[in-house]
Amino acid sequence: MLKIQDLHVHIEGKEILRGLDLELPDGEVHAIMGPNGSGKSTLAYTLAGREGYDVTQGRILFDDLDLTEMEPEERAREGVFLAFQYPVEIPGVVNANFLKSSVNALRKHRGEKELDAMEFLKLARQKLKLLKMNEELLSRPINVGFSGGEKKRNEIFQMGMLEPRLAVLDETDSGLDIDALKIVADGVNTLRGPGRSILLITHYQRLLDYIVPDKVHVMVAGRIVRSGGKELALELEARGYADVVKAAAAA
Amino acid sequence: MNIDAAINLPPIGNTPAWLAGVRQEAIERFRQTGFPTPRLEAWKFTNLSALAGTSFREASPAEVPELTRADIEPYRLTPECHLVVFVNGRFRADLSDLDRIPDGSRVVDLSQADEADLRLLTAVPTVEGDARARVLADLNTARMTGGAVVHLGRGAVLDPVQLLFVGRPEGEPMAFHLRNLIQAEAGSSATVLESYVSLGKGPYWTNAVTRVVVAPNAVLRHYKLQAEGIEAFHIAAISARLEQEASYAMFAASLGSRLARHEVDVDLAGERAEAKLSGAMLGRDAQHLDTTVRVEHSMPGGTSSQEFKSVVDDRAHTVFQGRIHVAPDAQKTDAQQVNRSLLLSPQANADAKPELIILADDVKCSHGATIGDLDEDAMFYLRARGLDVPEARAILIDAFVAELIEHIGGDEPRAYFRRAVDRWLAGGGRS
Ligand SMILES: Nc1ncnc2c1ncn2[C@@H]1O[C@H](COP(=O)(O)OP(=O)(O)OP(=O)(O)O)[C@@H](O)[C@H]1O
Ligand SMILES: [Mg+2]
Numbered sequence: 001m002l003k004i005q006d007l008h009v010h011i012e013g014k015e016i017l018r019g020l021d022l023e024l025p026d027g028e029v030h031a032i033m034g035p036n037g038s039g040k041s042t043l044a045y046t047l048a049g050r051e052g053y054d055v056t057q058g059r060i061l062f063d064d065l066d067l068t069e070m071e072p073e074e075r076a077r078e079g080v081f082l083a084f085q086y087p088v089e090i091p092g093v094v095n096a097n098f099l100k101s102s103v104n105a106l107r108k109h110r111g112e113k114e115l116d117a118m119e120f121l122k123l124a125r126q127k128l129k130l131l132k133m134n135e136e137l138l139s140r141p142i143n144v145g146f147s148g149g150e151k152k153r154n155e156i157f158q159m160g161m162l163e164p165r166l167a168v169l170d171e172t173d174s175g176l177d178i179d180a181l182k183i184v185a186d187g188v189n190t191l192r193g194p195g196r197s198i199l200l201i202t203h204y205q206r207l208l209d210y211i212v213p214d215k216v217h218v219m220v221a222g223r224i225v226r227s228g229g230k231e232l233a234l235e236l237e238a239r240g241y242a243d244v245v246k247a248a249a250a251a
Numbered sequence: 252m253n254i255d256a257a258i259n260l261p262p263i264g265n266t267p268a269w270l271a272g273v274r275q276e277a278i279e280r281f282r283q284t285g286f287p288t289p290r291l292e293a294w295k296f297t298n299l300s301a302l303a304g305t306s307f308r309e310a311s312p313a314e315v316p317e318l319t320r321a322d323i324e325p326y327r328l329t330p331e332c333h334l335v336v337f338v339n340g341r342f343r344a345d346l347s348d349l350d351r352i353p354d355g356s357r358v359v360d361l362s363q364a365d366e367a368d369l370r371l372l373t374a375v376p377t378v379e380g381d382a383r384a385r386v387l388a389d390l391n392t393a394r395m396t397g398g399a400v401v402h403l404g405r406g407a408v409l410d411p412v413q414l415l416f417v418g419r420p421e422g423e424p425m426a427f428h429l430r431n432l433i434q435a436e437a438g439s440s441a442t443v444l445e446s447y448v449s450l451g452k453g454p455y456w457t458n459a460v461t462r463v464v465v466a467p468n469a470v471l472r473h474y475k476l477q478a479e480g481i482e483a484f485h486i487a488a489i490s491a492r493l494e495q496e497a498s499y500a501m502f503a504a505s506l507g508s509r510l511a512r513h514e515v516d517v518d519l520a521g522e523r524a525e526a527k528l529s530g531a532m533l534g535r536d537a538q539h540l541d542t543t544v545r546v547e548h549s550m551p552g553g554t555s556s557q558e559f560k561s562v563v564d565d566r567a568h569t570v571f572q573g574r575i576h577v578a579p580d581a582q583k584t585d586a587q588q589v590n591r592s593l594l595l596s597p598q599a600n601a602d603a604k605p606e607l608i609i610l611a612d613d614v615k616c617s618h619g620a621t622i623g624d625l626d627e628d629a630m631f632y633l634r635a636r637g638l639d640v641p642e643a644r645a646i647l648i649d650a651f652v653a654e655l656i657e658h659i660g661g662d663e664p665r666a667y668f669r670r671a672v673d674r675w676l677a678g679g680g681r682s
Binding site for chain 1: 626627628629631632633634635636637638639640642643646647649650651653654
């Protein structure tokens with residue numbers, strides 16, 4: 001599904017990702033952990049195609065597409081979804097209107113019939129219910145005045161509506177209370193399955209109790225320095241990053 | 252403009268002698284000063300040389316462009332509204348709908364104005380200003396050929412009235428000098444919409460002057476759509492006097508014309524009067540759009556707000572000049588001003604000049620201005636959800652303007668402006 005090879009990314013001339021390799025097979029869930037500033041969000045933004053993130057070397061293959069050549073909206077239409085670490089507030093743009101355009105942009109690209117207002121509302125209500133979210137959210141401007149947790153849940157709601165093939169969740173668990181964490185995890189788990197791969201960026205082992213990953217990767221200074229099973233997260237939780245950082249420096 | 256040709260004054264009804272005198276003086280002032288130039292502070296950002304350099308003719312009363320009700324239907328606020336139509340500066344009874352005006356109120360053409368109307372129409376504005384900067388209103392006084400006289404009787408409710416001004420360019424460029432009066436007597440309430448539109452291509456000049464008087468406890472919602480043709484010049488001056496506890500809301504959308512100036516002078520001349528002034532300028536290509544507002548707090552306890560936004564694309568240029576003047580006696584005044592501009596292209600330009608003159612000590616005044624381009628984070632967020640650049644831009648521009656439209660009282664006027672803005676957005680560079 002996703003193959004990242006020797007990825008180098010510069011922001012404002014500074015190299016942030018420095019030869020990153022990662023393979024995420026179809027249907028799997030991988031977690032990425034790593035110290036602050038190691039480049040996790042940079043990877044997430046690069047996958048989504050943010051301007052200013054210059055890929056100077058390497059490739060990002062999404063099935064047979066090279067993402068590096070594509071505009072953000074083209075990637076989204078192909079099924080790439082980023083749940084933002086810091087969802088953007090957009091005053092004056094009503095959530096429902098925006099999301100309907102978004103859902104229909106993707107459907108159109110796939111050659112499916114666009115949803116009318118009623119069909120959209122029906123689908124939205126169903127997804128909101130799964131996430132135990134209030135319908136009133138639909139008529140509010142995007143993320144404006146939302147609490148930290150509500151913003152994160154709104155991202156998962158959008159993910160549910162868009163049903164991506166590749167979902168990148170950048171610290172979606174941060175700022176969620178215990179109940180919300182479970183709800184969000186359930187939401188992610190229902191999406192789990194063939195045809196869909198998920199990359200979870202997180203600082204907390206706790207999330208991985210609810211969404212059990214197939215693999216855990218550790219990112220340090222713009223590279224994946226270690227990969228392992230779920231138990232790697234437990235080890236990091238117990239011992240911190242000092243060992244992996246040291247090992248990476250020695251390598 | 253051939254100034255000498257302007258000396259023969261067209262009659263209005265049976266012009267009384269005093270009015271002939273007023274008009275002579277007005278044309279004299281215009282002759283002496285000529286078109287305002289950027290050397291005048293009030294015209295610093297707006298250069299009228301293209302207007303001054305064009306020679307305009309005035310349509311003779313015999314010229315009656317062939318237009319049907321169907322032609323103007325798309326510009327009508329609602330099928331039910333009271334409607335007064337002017338084509339090329341002249342009243343068109345055949346296109347108007349004025350037979351349901353309730354007793355005690357009046358909506359007529361300037362030619363039917365009575366003595367009292369004419370006195371109000373030609374009174375010198377009470378908001379202080381440089382007389383040399385107002386000579387186009389003088390020219391209007393001398394040349395006025397039509398306009399709406401809207402008189403709301405005591406306690407009358409008239410909702411809504413539309414004044415529709417249609418430019419129908421033909422032959423040599425024409426100038427239309429329109430003079431309107433909106434007089435709301437005590438306790439009355441009305442919505443008045445002025446629409447300036449064009450049927451056909453070609454240059455012309457709308458020079459409109461609108462006088463507004465809002466008597467004690469009257470409520471006037473005054474809206475204006477400036478959607479003139481892209482070769483047109485539009486100069487309009489509104490001056491309003493608000494009496495005790497009068498409430499005046501004015502929203503203007505300016506999106507047509509190659510050069511437009513929307514001037515609003517409001518005098519809060521009675522205690523606890525309230526003025527809510529807002530507007531949106533939407534400019535593209537090489538358009539120049541100017542909004543100049545002067546609010547005078549003459550009496551205590553008044554409230555005023557100015558909220559103006561502009562969206563500027565291509566090489567367009569917008570200007571916002573906003574003055575708040577609080578007289579020494581106008582204690583407990585609350586006056587706010589906000590001006591925000593959104594620049595959509597590197598060549599787009601927005602000038603803003605706030606001016607606060609506060610001579611009373613117990614007042615609440617604030618002003619703020621921002622100029623910026625589209626929020627990059629928001630653009631990326633929308634694109635990351637599958638919207639392409641034109642869609643994402645349209646959504647963000649719309650959100651920027653929508654906030655103002657939301658403030659418009661009444662579903663129908665709101666929908667009317669909504670449609671106008673949508674048409675502009677759909678114009679994607681060209682209109
Ligand atoms: N726009 C920018 N300009 C300059 N440096 C940047 C920019 N964005 C990110 N960086 C730098 O890139 C590095 C990686 O940042 P990134 O946000 O990817 O880290 P992260 O692993 O997501 O951290 P965290 O766990 O705190 O979220 C940091 O050193 C950061 O300062
Ligand atoms: Mg991060």
